[in-house]
Amino acid sequence: xxxxxxxxxxxxxxxxxxxxxxxxxxxxxxxxxxxxxxxxxxxxxxxxxxxxxxxxxxxxxxxxxxxxxxxxxxxxxxxxxxxxxxxxxxxxxxxxxxxxxxxxxxxxxxxxxxxxxxxxxxxxxxxxxxxxxxxxxxxxxxxxxxxxxxxxxxxxxxxxxxxxxxxxxxxxxxxxxxxxxxxxxxxxxxxxxxxxxxxxxxxxxxxxxxxxxxxxxxxxxxxxxxxxxxxxxxxxxxxxxxxxxxxxxxxxxxxxxxxxxxxxxxxxxxxxxxxxxxxxxxxxxxxxxxxxxxxxxxxxxxxxxxxxxxxxxxxxxxxxxxxxxxxxxxxxxxxxxxxxxxxxxxxxxxxxxxxxxxxxxxxxxxxxxxxxxxxx
Numbered sequence: 505x506x507x508x509x510x511x512x513x514x515x516x517x518x519x520x521x522x523x524x525x526x527x528x529x530x531x532x533x534x535x536x537x538x539x540x541x542x543x544x545x546x547x548x549x550x551x552x553x554x555x556x557x558x559x560x561x562x563x564x565x566x567x568x569x570x571x572x573x574x575x576x577x578x579x580x581x582x583x584x585x586x587x588x589x590x591x592x593x594x595x596x597x598x599x600x601x602x603x604x605x606x607x608x609x610x611x612x613x614x615x616x617x618x619x620x621x622x623x624x625x626x627x628x629x630x631x632x633x634x635x636x637x638x639x640x641x642x643x644x645x646x647x648x649x650x651x652x653x654x655x656x657x658x659x660x661x662x663x664x665x666x667x668x669x670x671x672x673x674x675x676x677x678x679x680x681x682x683x684x685x686x687x688x689x690x691x692x693x694x695x696x697x698x699x700x701x702x703x704x705x706x707x708x709x710x711x712x713x714x715x716x717x718x719x720x721x722x723x724x725x726x727x728x729x730x731x732x733x734x735x736x737x738x739x740x741x742x743x744x745x746x747x748x749x750x751x752x753x754x755x756x757x758x759x760x761x762x763x764x765x766x767x768x769x770x771x772x773x774x775x776x777x778x779x780x781x782x783x784x785x786x787x788x789x790x791x792x793x794x795x796x797x798x799x800x801x802x803x804x805x806x807x808x809x810x811x812x813x814x815x816x817x818x819x820x821x822x823x824x825x826x827x828x829x830x831x832x833x834x835x836x837x838x839x840x841x842x843x844x845x846x847x848x849x850x851x852x853x854x855x856x857x858x859x860x861x862x863x864x865x866x867x868x869x870x871x872x873x874x875x876x877x878x879x880x
Contacts, residue, residue: 541587542768544579545612547718548572548590549619552597557622559734562744564620565595571731572618574753579760586764604721612724613767614693616756620743621730629736630707633697634728635690636720637713688878689725689767695876696759697729704755706732814880815861816851819872823847834871854880
């Protein structure tokens with residue numbers, strides 16, 4: 505499949521005409537916190553004539569709806585000022601494009617799609633969260649194809665979706681043309697959500713990128729969470745239970761808190777952090793030293809080097825440029841930043857290795873809860 509996808513990239517030019525997509529991003533240019541109440545749209549995947557994955561005792565559409573409504577109620581109770589909206593509140597079929605249109609019409613600040621996974625391997629288990637992207641396209645293509653296949657239930661779907669065929673590899677290459685300006689924020693919430701799943705002993709399958717149509721067309725930070733495997737008898741029983749649905753919904757709500765504070769600029773300190781308590785200088789634990797990775801210099805664009813993608817761990821963002829010995833670095837040396845608008849986004853450990861940066865992120869999370877991997 506990898507060789508085929510590589511060849512298909514040569515055809516990418518003609519696919520530009522299929523993208524009536526950039527207008528969505530332009531229309532959302534004024535969608536900034538403060539101009540309107542913070543809006544969360546929760547999307548219960550599938551519904552009505554589209555059952556989604558089918559288990560032994562339940563169906564995906566019902567699990568998605570129950571957890572979505574519970575999560576929305578919890579967010580509203582914890583943050584009364586937040587407006588929570590649902591793409592569906594009953595067992596009805598909603599086309600993917602209408603779900604995305606609903607998000608954009610309501611100027612959403614966060615879009616959470618709730619889904620249930622399935623696998624031909626009965627032992628497959630755990631939760632994973634997807635953001636829009638084509639990183640490891642081949643690996644996640646089967647998941648994207650399965651979730652996008654609902655398009656074919658609509659009449660004249662090729663016209664409605666600009667020629668997009670959910671079963672054609674050619675169609676997925678066009679996702680590479682999109683520059684998702686919300687990727688940073690989407691990754692932030694996805695990382696927080698997976699941390700909560702790990703804490704809840706739900707099985708952390710990580711944050712992944714995939715080509716989901718509903719995320720592509722939604723002009724705000726967006727994630728699609730697969731909360732567990734309906735094909736796993738133990739997980740299906742858990743997700744079908746009241747206790748299980750409550751626990752998963754609480755996980756979604758718990759991840760929302762730090763994301764909401766960061767997105768709205770609610771300050772606990774000058775530095776935006778994703779932990780629950782006021783920021784304090786972090787003491788280095790001598791018994792568990794962090795294995796540091798020396799930052800590697802990023803070559804300038806003028807040199808036009810041929811090099812692999814650089815990854816790093818973003819530890820926090822600040823409205824001001826900080827001195828290297830600032831106590832808020834907790835003794836970590838060699839931090840750098842990327843200037844983005846009024847923000848200084850501080851990161852550490854530039855490397856081309858995904859394994860190395862993932863390991864570093866887990867280590868740094870002891871000092872900087874909620875830190876996440878970024879591409880430089």
